[in-house]
Amino acid sequence: MATETGVDDLLARLELAYRRVEQTQGSRVKLESAEINLLKVCEEVRDLLTTALISRSRDWLKEVFGGSCQRTAKVCAVLEAARLSPERASDPRLQGCRNACESVEEVLKDLGLGAALRAAQEREREAPKKQHRATEQLQAYLQLQQ
Structure with missing residues (x-):
């Protein structure tokens, strides 16, 4: 099983991949690359969650994904917010990750x-929206500076 630090690193990669998808919405080639990367990270997250679910002991799952439940909520919020192109929106890795996340949520309940x-x-549902607004504000500010 992964350590808490390893899980946090994976979730940071998931968030970064999500941000790249959001940032490349206007460029078809960059968007395709960003989406493929996001799907690869989703596959890793799905595998981690599935491993946690099939382990005989719920202690690790509760220790890593329980407590404040922030890690679980973060995964689900990113998956909920991600907007993928029609070519990749139905990728089974994305749905598999969503299903695994929902199963972990049920166990935590x-x-x-x-x-x-x-x-x-x-808290997590609001985080991508706040971050998106902050990015837009920064971009507007930088354009004014040019």
Whole structure:
């Protein structure tokens, strides 16, 4: 099983891949590359979540994805916010990652972490929107400076 640091590194890669997809929406070639990268990271996240689900002990899952439930909420928020082109929107890696995330959420609810999960989901749903607005503001500022 991965360490908490390893999971955090993977989730950072997921967020970065998501940001690249968002940033390349206007360029077909760059968007394709960014989407393929996001799908590869989704595959890794899916495999990690699946491994956590099939392990006999729920201790690791609860330790890494429970608590504040921030990690689980982060994965689901990125998957929910990601806008992929029609060619890649139906990729099975994306749906597999979503399914694994939903399964982890169900286990966390069964472990009594439903309230923490809902709070984390709300925080994470707002994070990409805030980040997108901040990026737009920065881009507007930089254009004014030119």
